[in-house]
Amino acid sequence: xxxxxxxxxxxxxxxxxxxxxxxxxxxxxxxxxxxxxxxxxxxxxxxxxxxxxxxxxxxxxxxxxxxxxxxxxxxxxxxxxxxxxxxxxxxxxxxxxxxxxxxxxxxxxxxxxxxxxxxxxxxxxxxxxxxxxxxxxxxxxxxxxxxxxxxxxxxxxxxxxxxxxxxxxxxxxxxxxxxxxxxxxxxxxxxxxxxxxxxxxxxxxxxxxxxxxxxxxxxxxxxxxxxxxxxxxxxxxxxxxxxxxxxxxxxxxxxxxxxxxxxxxxxxxxxxxxxxxxxxxx
Numbered sequence: 001x002x003x004x005x006x007x008x009x010x011x012x013x014x015x016x017x018x019x020x021x022x023x024x025x026x027x028x029x030x031x032x033x034x035x036x037x038x039x040x041x042x043x044x045x046x047x048x049x050x051x052x053x054x055x056x057x058x059x060x061x062x063x064x065x066x067x068x069x070x071x072x073x074x075x076x077x078x079x080x081x082x083x084x085x086x087x088x089x090x091x092x093x094x095x096x097x098x099x100x101x102x103x104x105x106x107x108x109x110x111x112x113x114x115x116x117x118x119x120x121x122x123x124x125x126x127x128x129x130x131x132x133x134x135x136x137x138x139x140x141x142x143x144x145x146x147x148x149x150x151x152x153x154x155x156x157x158x159x160x161x162x163x164x165x166x167x168x169x170x171x172x173x174x175x176x177x178x179x180x181x182x183x184x185x186x187x188x189x190x191x192x193x194x195x196x197x198x199x200x201x202x203x204x205x206x207x208x209x210x211x212x213x214x215x216x217x218x219x220x221x222x223x224x225x226x227x228x229x230x231x232x233x234x235x236x237x238x239x240x241x242x243x244x245x246x247x248x249x250x251x252x253x254x255x256x257x258x259x260x261x262x263x264x265x266x267x268x269x270x271x272x273x274x275x276x277x278x279x280x281x282x
Contacts (some may be wrong), residue, residue, distance in 0.1 A: 007081055015261055017109035018097045021089055025078050025141055026059075029086055032079070041183055056139040059121050060126035061191065065136075077117025079139040089141045092178055096145075096152040105264040107234050108223075108270055112215045116147020116199035123198040124191055131189045142182065143195040147203030154207040185258050 032054055039049040051253035059076035060066045066073075088188035097109040127133050152159075153175040160168035186192040206214045256272045265273070 012025040015106045016101060017107060017113070018094055018101065019109060021078075021093060021097075021113060022142075023084060025080070025090060028078050029080065029083065032057075055137060055256050058139045059124065060137055061090050061124055061133060061135055063129055066125060073118055073121045074114075076121060076139045077114070077144045080141050081139060086141060089145045091143075091149055093145045093148055095161060095174060096149040096171070096178075099152040099156060099161065100148070101264070103156060103159065103264045105267075106261050107222045108214070111146035111214055112203055113146050113149050113222060114215070115206075115214075116202045117141070117143030117195065119143075120147075120195040120198035121204040125192070127194050134193070135191050138191050138195075140192055140195055142186075142192060143199035144184070145199075146178075146196045147177055147206070150200040150203035151206050152203075154204045187245060203259060 035053060036046055036049050039046050057070055057072060057075045057079060059072045060069065080089060093109075097113075100108050101114075115191050117140075124133070125140060127136075153172050157172040157175075158170045161174055162169045182196050183193070186196065202210075205265070252275060256268065256276055268276075
């Protein structure tokens with residue numbers, strides 16, 4: 001990934017699904033940690049916190065318990081119980097998610113991540129029903145991360161992520177490393193491996209068989225965010241109409257930036273890329 005592409009996340013951080021997921025996953029971990037510390041100072045200890053707060057966002061693998069808190073299927077994949085596990089998973093998310101955001105545009109990583117761990121959770125419930133897992137409660141961001149990783153490799157396996165000794169390293173190499181590390185460190189955890197491969201399968205299918213479905217989901221997410229939050233594109237259009245001092249170059253840059261965020265770098269012409277590069281140097 002070139003330096004120009006990599007800066008797109010930082011420049012438009014408020015639009016990046018990667019940033020949103022880092023905030024959600026990191027914020028949820030920090031919130032639960034500080035609540036647990038608070039309860040630790042009380043006479044009741046952490047028992048109430050674990051039973052009535054923490055366990056409610058974890059996925060019960062027993063189907064009868066799951067039916068008592070079905071919302072956990074939508075939340076368990078945003079949480080890791082270990083800080084370093086969460087940290088490394090978010091690094092992988094950043095690496096693979098950047099390929100999708102740079103080349104295809106924004107509002108695509110979050111749906112893949114979310115549906116990836118939801119599908120993985122459903123497979124986990126099925127596996128537990130057949131007695132292949134004895135774990136009672138489960139939480140991991142690995143399902144969503146693997147979905148994004150497999151989607152990235154399936155979409156553009158030879159996309160250059162990093163350069164070593166002036167030689168580009170394609171994303172599929174990082175995919176192989178991610179696969180090997182995930183299997184090695186989780187070989188004794190059946191639920192984690194099941195979640196990893198189930199999420200990865202959905203991520204892979206999101207770029208071919210399920211491509212049209214995920215594009216519709218992306219449109220739905222985009223419209224929902226525009227409705228419930230300030231619409232930056234609308235503000236820009238309104239500013240253009242009201243301000244007579246806005247010159248043609250700034251209008252062109254705004255249009256190219258909107259096109260970049262919506263459709264990715266590959267949909268820009270050479271002239272548009274040069275205009276953005278010139279603008280970044282100012």
